[in-house]
Amino acid sequence: MIGQVLRLTVWEWHKLRRRALPWILLGIVVVLMQVAVWGAYAVYRTEPFSPTHGVSINDETDEDVTVFEASWTCKDVRGDRIPPEVENVADEHRERALASVEGFRETCEGYEEFRAFTSNAVLLPNSILLGFDLLQGTLFILVSILAAAALGGEYGWGTLRTVLTKGAGRWQFLTAKLLAVMFKTLVGLAIAAAGVALSSLLISALGLEVETPLGLAEWPDVPLKIGALLYSFLPYVMLALLITALAQSTAAGITAFVVYYLIEATLFPPLENLDWFKRVSEYLLSPNADALLASTYGEVSVTLGNGGGNGAQPDVLHAMVVLAVYTLVFGAATFWLFQRRDIAGAKGG
Amino acid sequence: MSDTSPVIQTEGLTKRYGKILAVDNLSLTVPRGHVFGLLGPNGSGKTTTMGMLLGLVAPTAGSFRLFGGSGNHQNALRRVGAIVETPAFYPYLSGRDNLAYFQGVLGRGTAKELDDLLARVGLAERGGDRFHTYSLGMKQRLGLAYALLGDPELLFLDEPTNGMDPAGMAEIRDLIRSLGTEDRTVFLSSHLLNEVEQVCDSLVILSKGKLIAQGSVADLLQGRGQTRLRTTDNAQALTILSALDWVEEAKLDGETLVVTAPPERAPELSAALGQAEIYVTEMTSGAESLESYFLEITAAEEGEAAT
Numbered sequence: 001m002i003g004q005v006l007r008l009t010v011w012e013w014h015k016l017r018r019r020a021l022p023w024i025l026l027g028i029v030v031v032l033m034q035v036a037v038w039g040a041y042a043v044y045r046t047e048p049f050s051p052t053h054g055v056s057i058n059d060e061t062d063e064d065v066t067v068f069e070a071s072w073t074c075k076d077v078r079g080d081r082i083p084p085e086v087e088n089v090a091d092e093h094r095e096r097a098l099a100s101v102e103g104f105r106e107t108c109e110g111y112e113e114f115r116a117f118t119s120n121a122v123l124l125p126n127s128i129l130l131g132f133d134l135l136q137g138t139l140f141i142l143v144s145i146l147a148a149a150a151l152g153g154e155y156g157w158g159t160l161r162t163v164l165t166k167g168a169g170r171w172q173f174l175t176a177k178l179l180a181v182m183f184k185t186l187v188g189l190a191i192a193a194a195g196v197a198l199s200s201l202l203i204s205a206l207g208l209e210v211e212t213p214l215g216l217a218e219w220p221d222v223p224l225k226i227g228a229l230l231y232s233f234l235p236y237v238m239l240a241l242l243i244t245a246l247a248q249s250t251a252a253g254i255t256a257f258v259v260y261y262l263i264e265a266t267l268f269p270p271l272e273n274l275d276w277f278k279r280v281s282e283y284l285l286s287p288n289a290d291a292l293l294a295s296t297y298g299e300v301s302v303t304l305g306n307g308g309g310n311g312a313q314p315d316v317l318h319a320m321v322v323l324a325v326y327t328l329v330f331g332a333a334t335f336w337l338f339q340r341r342d343i344a345g346a347k348g349g
Numbered sequence: 350m351s352d353t354s355p356v357i358q359t360e361g362l363t364k365r366y367g368k369i370l371a372v373d374n375l376s377l378t379v380p381r382g383h384v385f386g387l388l389g390p391n392g393s394g395k396t397t398t399m400g401m402l403l404g405l406v407a408p409t410a411g412s413f414r415l416f417g418g419s420g421n422h423q424n425a426l427r428r429v430g431a432i433v434e435t436p437a438f439y440p441y442l443s444g445r446d447n448l449a450y451f452q453g454v455l456g457r458g459t460a461k462e463l464d465d466l467l468a469r470v471g472l473a474e475r476g477g478d479r480f481h482t483y484s485l486g487m488k489q490r491l492g493l494a495y496a497l498l499g500d501p502e503l504l505f506l507d508e509p510t511n512g513m514d515p516a517g518m519a520e521i522r523d524l525i526r527s528l529g530t531e532d533r534t535v536f537l538s539s540h541l542l543n544e545v546e547q548v549c550d551s552l553v554i555l556s557k558g559k560l561i562a563q564g565s566v567a568d569l570l571q572g573r574g575q576t577r578l579r580t581t582d583n584a585q586a587l588t589i590l591s592a593l594d595w596v597e598e599a600k601l602d603g604e605t606l607v608v609t610a611p612p613e614r615a616p617e618l619s620a621a622l623g624q625a626e627i628y629v630t631e632m633t634s635g636a637e638s639l640e641s642y643f644l645e646i647t648a649a650e651e652g653e654a655a656t
Contacts, residue, residue, distance in 0.1 A: 004456070011453040019441055158437030162495065165403045165433065165505075166454045167426035343405040 001172070008168060008176030009183075012150075016184050021149050025142045026188045032138060033131040033192045037199045040121040040130070044208075050074045051111055053104035055097045057089070067093055072101050074108035074115075119208060125222050127200040128193045129295050132225055136293060137265070139189075143233045144240040144257045147181045151241055152250025161343050170339050174241075181237060182230060189226050217295070225295065232289040235323050236261075238330035245337050248344075285326055288319035354417035356381050356503050356534045357402060361411035364397050364558075371397040373558040374411065379536060384529030386545040386552030386566075387538040390647055394558040395538045396434060399505050402536075403431055415503065427455060430501035432509055436492025440481035444472055444491045447480055448498060455499045466494040471520065485512030493521065497528075504528060507538045522548050546639040556647045570642055574612030577605050578622075579631040586627050590618060 016022050043049065053072045059065040070085040086094055121130045132139070151174075154160040163173060239260070244253030264286040271277040281287050291314045314322070357379035364372040372394040379385045389395050400406035402413055404422050415425040438447040445463055452458040467476040470490040475483070483491065489512055496504055509525065510518040518541075526548045529535040539545050545552060546566055554562040562569060580586040583606055590599040590608055596618075598609040608618060615634040622629060 007456055008454065011450055014453070015439065015442070015450060018439075018446070157440060158435070159439060161405055161433055162437050162451070163454060164405060165426060165429065165431040166451050166498070167423050167429075168454050169423045340407065342400070342407060 004169065005172050005175050005179070008172055009179045012176045012180035013183060016150065016180055019149075019153075022146060022184055022188075025146055026191060028142060029135065029139065029188055029192045030195050032135050033196050034199055036131045036134045037122055037127045037196050037203070040118055040127070041203050041208075044115065044118040044122065047073070047075055047115070049111075049114070051104075051107050053077075053101060053107070055086075055100050057093045057096055068097075070097060072104060074111045077101065077105055077108045078112070120216060122200055122203050122208065123216065124197055124200045125219050126217050128196050128222050129217050129225055131192070131196050132189075132229060133293070133295050136229075136290075137261075139229065140233065140236050140289075141258060141261060143181075143185050144236050144261075145254050146184065147178075147237040148240040148244045148253030148257065149250050150177055150181050152244045152248075152253050155244070155248040156250060158344075164343060171335055174335060174338050178237070178241070182233070185233060186226065186230060189229060193222065193226070221295070225293070228292050231320070232292050232323060235285055235326035235330055236289075238327050238334055242330050242334040242337070245334055245341070282314050282318070283322055285323070288314055288322040291319040292316060292323065353381060355379055356416055357413065357536065358417070359398075359402075359411065359413040362398070362401060362408055362413055363410040364394070364401060364406060365409045370558050372401070372408075372555075375555075375558070375560055376411075377553055377560060377563060379534060380551075381534055382530065382532055383550045384525060384535040384537060384548050386549035387536065387555065388540075388542070388545055388552055388643060389555035391540075392557075393555040393647075395555060396507060397558075398555070399431070399433055399507055399536070399538060403429070403433065403505060405433070427499070428502045429505065430496035430498060430503070431505035431507075432489075432492040432496050433505065433507045435485075435511070436488050436495065438480045438488070438491060438495070441479060443477050443479050444483065444487075444494075445476040447491065448476075448494060451495055452498055457499055462498070466497055469497070469524070470494045471517075486514060486517050489513055489521070490517075493524070502533055504533065504535045505538075506535060508540065509537070510539070510541065510544060518544070542638075542640040542643055554643060554646060562646055566639060570639065574610065574615075574634060575641070576608045576610060576612070576615045576618060576632060576634040577602075578608065578618065578629055579605055580622060581628045581630065585625065586622050589621060589625055589627070593618075593621060 050073045054069070055071065056069045057067045059067050068085050068089050070083040072083065075081075076083065082094075082098075086097055089097075120126050154163070164170065236257070240253050240257045243256040244250060247253060247256070264284065268277075268281060268284065268286070272281055294313070355378045357377070359378075360376050362372055362375040363370070375394075375398060387395050387398065397406055401408050402415065404426060415422070416428065418425065438444075439450070442450065445467060448463050448466065449460075452463065463476075464473070467473050470493045472487065472490050472494065475487060480488070480491070489509060493506075493509060496506065506525065510521050513521060522544060525535055525537065529548070529550070535548075537545065537549060549566060551565040552563070552569070553560055578586070583601060583604070586606055587599055587601060590596055590606070593610075595614060596608055596610045600607050610618070612634050615632065619629050619632065
């Protein structure tokens with residue numbers, strides 16, 4: 001029985017490999033991960049988010065007359081640079097301007113922490129983890145699209161009938177499909193991570209001055225992160241499969257999933273201001289997935305995704321149990337439905 | 350010694366979709382080594398019956414056995430090949446890769462088997478092309494190759510010549526005929542009655558989900574024939590012939606009398622009319638075709654169902 005499931009899984013993998021959709025989804029993930037790492041590098045280099053401090057010095061005898069105007073960025077403060085407008089003014093005016101910048105230094109201290117984190121973000125292994133963190137919501141949607149398409153295609157083309165009449169066995173076929181989707185996801189994450197690693201090495205070669213080693217993650221965090229992602233994907237994948245099996249359609253499966261996901265992302269966070277809803281949200285999918293996927297970069301902890309509302313973050317064990325329960329419930333419903341349903345011809349979509 | 354047990358046995362097999370009774374208490378036995386026809390008008394339950402036997406559709410009541418066993422149906426399916434309605438394959442794979450995939454699902458077979466099958470169904474040169482580029486006739490051919498994967502003992506073929514040109518149909522008919530020999534059984538559903546008549550040894554006819562006739566083609570048509578007459582007085586001839594107890598039916602079709610009666614008793618028709626001084630000016634007689642038998646029997650069944 002296990003041998004048959006494994007054989008079917010190998011052939012499901014073979015089929016997935018030949019379809020265009022998984023490659024398109026992989027391309028999206030790889031590109032977005034690259035955008036994340038190169039975007040972080042660009043932010044670090046060009047400092048577009050640096051606060052600025054504007055100074056306007058007026059004539060002491062006539063307040064309406066402006067002697068000069070100048071502005072400092074945190075980069076100027078860091079390098080003790082004085083804007084050219086201030087170079088040739090009277091000492092008295094220059095000192096007034098420099099005195100006003102002292103207060104700005106405190107603002108820059110916060111920014112410097114952000115900048116240090118940005119510089120660390122493009123270093124390995126932070127770049128991989130941060131890429132996954134930034135793409136977390138997108139990954140959930142893409143993996144669910146892959147799962148819905150893997151099963152929905154069989155309904156659309158009418159091939160379910162062709163497979164089952166060769167003695168594939170219903171639960172064995174569905175299990176093989178699930179395993180192939182999860183394995184494809186694992187390979188996709190590994191490829192995306194490898195791409196980011198290459199970019200990080202390239203960026204390091206370009207010369208990256210890391211002033212503060214703020215929050216460097218450990219290498220074992222990378223496989224742990226991928227494992228946590230796969231674990232968190234499971235209930236969503238089962239939900240997508242359930243809806244696809246119910247509607248016998250890829251489009252319905254994806255649409256229903258995305259609607260649910262958007263409801264979690266948009267409607268639930270505001271409700272977390274209500275005490276009773278805080279308790280409810282501890283048992284919803286997103287907050288638990290987010291809790292499991294929270295990254296630690298040294299002393300810096302990052303939680304992204306839908307669950308970043310006002311509710312308290314569930315602990316990891318709680319999150320794992322809740323996600324397992326959702327997986328089992330959605331999985332049991334999917335297998336039950338798939339096992340019992342009459343199989344009709346091609347649905348065409 | 351070869352196995353002589355029936356390959357398909359159903360008892361009271363029933364499928365109901367809400368208020369619609371698709372298959373009604375169907376009991377049939379399909380012997381080994383035959384080409385067995387399943388006939389019926391659209392909606393008579395042919396595909397639903399095949400679906401139940403293939404495990405795609407759950408029966409509402411009744412039971413069935415493949416190969417005489419009541420064991421694991423999934424294992425039994427590994428000895429079966431089937432095309433149900435239009436063959437469905439993965440559009441992004443070539444015909445050959447599709448077959449390789451299903452060979453993988455089956456867990457047995459060789460690359461040579463794939464080449465042989467593609468050649469056998471006339472797809473040797475197009476096997477490498479993607480399935481979505483195939484014509485309906487080519488899809489049917491690939492469906493046949495798929496059904497023959499693993500050298501199955503029982504073949505379910507649902508409209509296997511659908512979409513083929515006349516030459517292709519004749520070719521596939523010959524192939525089906527050659528398959529239904531020795532230990533292999535072909536369970537063929539078709540709406541092409543001459544096709545069934547040419548390739549099937551025996552058949553069942555379904556109407557509104559019910560079995561209304563079963564037997565060999567020869568047995569079903571035995572003693573049934575039609576004689577067409579022109580006489581000097583058709584009206585009186587109709588009265589006389591209708592009164593004969595061995596005449597099943599007599600009716601007027603324009604200027605011609607159509608009499609359903611055993612073809613070997615055609616001379617007695619002439620004699621009976623001669624005694625009444627009615628003379629036959631033209632007479633043709635022959636065995637009834639499966640088509641007219643089918644139309645008659647299904648129309649009668651539908652008429653009964655309507656009353």
